Amino acid sequence: MTSLNDVPQPVRLGTWPTPLEPMPRLAHSLGLGAEDLWVKRDDLVGLGGGGNKARKLEWLCGAAVAEGATHLVTTGAPQSNHARLTAAAGARLGLETVLVLAGTPDATPQGNLTLDALFGATCVWAGAGGGPALATAAEDVAARLRADGARPALLPFGGSSALGALGYGACGHELLTQAPDLDTVVVAMGSGGTMAGLVHALGPQRVLGVHCGAVTDPVDVVAALVSDLSGAPLPPDSLRLRLDQVGEGYGTLTEPVMAALNRTARTEGIVLDPVYTGRAMAGLIAAVADGDIAPGRRTVFLHTGGLPGLFGHTGALAATAADLTTRSRTL
Template identity: 65%
Template sequence: MSAKHSLSTWLTPMEPMPRLAVALGLNGDELWVKRDDLIGLGGGGNKVRKLEWTVGDALATGADTLVTTGAAQSNHARLTAAAGARLGMNVVLVFPGTADSAAGGSGNLVLDSLFGASVFWSGETDPATMGAVAEDVCEQLRKRGARPYLIPFGGSSPLGARGYVEAGDEIRMQVPDVEHVVVALGSGGTMAGLIGALGEERVLGVDCGAVTEPADVVAALSTQVTGRNVTAASLRIRLDQVGPGYGVLHEPVMEAMSTTARAEGIVLDPTYSGRAMAGLMAAVREGEIRPNQRTVFLHTGGLPGLFGHAQTVQRSVAALNSITFR
């Protein structure tokens, strides 16, 4: 039985969003936000809950180096680097592309560097091949005398998902009558863990385009987490917010980010939490989420990645209000 290694302070806050609720057409006391963006380690975000379990397993196996994969602006990679720094472990991040492609990099890349992580630029751009590349990196590290531990993409595995079974239990304690929990669906482990605690009927995942068959991925993870047969058909997943593709700014996402920031002073990111909020807004418009139903939005973090997202930065600066006085 793998042991969890604590990396933050729990519970995370549950805050009301009355102005946003009214703006969306809900009653003012019906929309809440679970602030996993305020998790303390490494700039915050949902991946810390998964890392408590995967890093705990790494320590139990005697590893001295953490290896993981992701996009160059990966929140999971940034938090893996932070966890390694806290525990005195080396961290190798396996990213697609080349070092030249990250020239002038900002956002999460800055924090990866500050936390002391090393980057292996694979040259590959196909996400399907990144796991094999990471396995090869681990083999090369072993030849150098290191003891690597490979954490899967997004930290999503049955082990990592235990962190979000715990989060689901927190949500039930904080909002006992919750009917909808809305969450970004990336690598699938966060949604699967929530299903383990709350069931399929209460969890609405908003696909962000990170994996090609999100329903199948979540169903497989949920089956392992729950110990029962969870089918893709039983899941609540919105596929309408991917837009042009993973990591590309989608107009409803920009609107969701702006509306949330101006109504509640809460910042979302364009890749994950912004898409989840856009999906929540669409669900309200279409009647999937209705007044008199208590709804929780899970804020998965990602603020550093916003500053590394050129489209969002440019759009936001261009829209900045200017005034002059004579």
Template identity: 65%
Template sequence: MSDETPVRLGTWPTPLEPAPRLARIVGLEPDDLWIKRDDLTGLAGGGNKVRKLEWTAGAALRQGARTLVTSGAPQSNHARLTAAAAARLGMDAVLVLKGSPPGVLKGSPPGAVSGNIALDGILGARIVWAGDVDQAGLGAVLDEVAEELRAQGAGPAVIPFGGSSVLAARGYAEAGHELLTQAPDLATLVVAMGSGGTMAGLVHALGADRVLGVDVGAVTDPGQVVSDFVAGLAGPGAPAAHALRLRRDQVGAGYAELTDAVTDALTVTARAEGVVLDPVYTGRAMAGLIAAVAEGDVRPGQRTVFLHTGGLPGLFGHTAAMARAQAAVTDSSTVHSRP
């Protein structure tokens, strides 16, 4: 069997659901807008990373690895699902995360462990805190940890940041073909652009003209990252970075910072369709979709699909988002007294 054969970790196909009330609110016709529910992939809270891990973790397993090692932000959805994939496959997981343990080290952020960090622990992952480092520094710590594990005979396999690589992008090339069987008249697919593998696989399957990526601020040159991954999949003839449909207007003050546009997107999606987004990825993607409709880049009368890439646990670890949620509860609360 080839090292590039995936192992199945999810439940496929994921549903494609209509969103008629949200469509009307954002300025589309009721039958225009649909949500591809990749938050319902069936492994430890779901999300888009499952499709990637089927390829990368599967290759690691067949190569004899016994430990999956990866890196990310403290509330990394990818780290949580790497831990889940390791558990499913009978492997260990080590997660190298930026920052310090909440409420444990002197000078670290106060507060209880929450969101994805709590799930990492439940899933049995060991967390190595890298401190206040940039992306290069995080990679250096990851390399050190992997080398220590090799010396210990732990059989580590490093899964790349965000789970994205040319191999991992094959998971979303598969997803693109899956979507075309559900929506053959697709005009635009809107997706959050984080580490690049998800958008790259979709561009490879659907073409650059049908995929609208919304940058979340995870990498410094998102267009080039996606273009390079697509080139790895397609070879010569892959679209250049400038040929991609990529919005960069929803990042705001930075990757972890909540904006008013994202707050509005979270609220309107939840109240129109009962679908909850997260403040970093899908919230930004929906804010980008709303802006694209307002500008005429996404138009009424055409089939538009929003890819829900998961991330709900991260909402509970996002201080600003939880504060907004608490304010919404307070504003809407009433006290009813029995006569």
């Protein structure tokens, strides 16, 4: 894909540009200068609780609307931010949304699942297993909808395809307008489209991705998406991608991530989530410690949202409750 003329035009779902704000107290705590560390607030996009998926969905839903879709169908984990924002986009556009989720329903839905219901989405539970099995389940759901006379648009996992990644190509150019001296943007790498779009716009040396455990082959996934966007192969070894923050797995909270959540909240009043942005911030902190991010250069942390997921993560809630107990006093 080499130009925007090759695809349908996007629909408008977010409020752009999102703010770029300094984080001087967090920077000071890391040994950086007050002007060295900034945050790109893609948690404040104005759709469905915010987050990076809105930029991807503008392009994916633009194609769906152009094709006359009546339904949006997509996949994810129970606390999927992409699923939540797909449900919000469907509500905004007057399209029915079906979310095909891994696992089984919770007795008391929390976090993103609460918002999925609020937006009117239908949740189809696919049982244990993800990846190909979840994709097959979504294709089966779409086939049943077609048999009933509907016109479903099947959106990729995480909104990550070359088409969806165009949203973060646009974000990369937006960042260059706001911060022409940008040295490094740090971003959570989940399904790969956000990082790929930024690499397409900014080049691989200005983008530091932090793997969150959502896919098994993160380097190849991002390289393939960038290659699709540019029409030319991207050497996988040209990517800056940290693999050291996954811990025991995608949904498992680690001590560095909890520490990153606390430090960011207590220095800047900014809330991260325990799966994506928390890992990205833990990766940024580690990159400062090992010299990959240095003082005197502008670093931007891309806040990709995910706040509702904090309230659906039992590990993070338990850690916060324990901390609250130690800080509580009675008169």
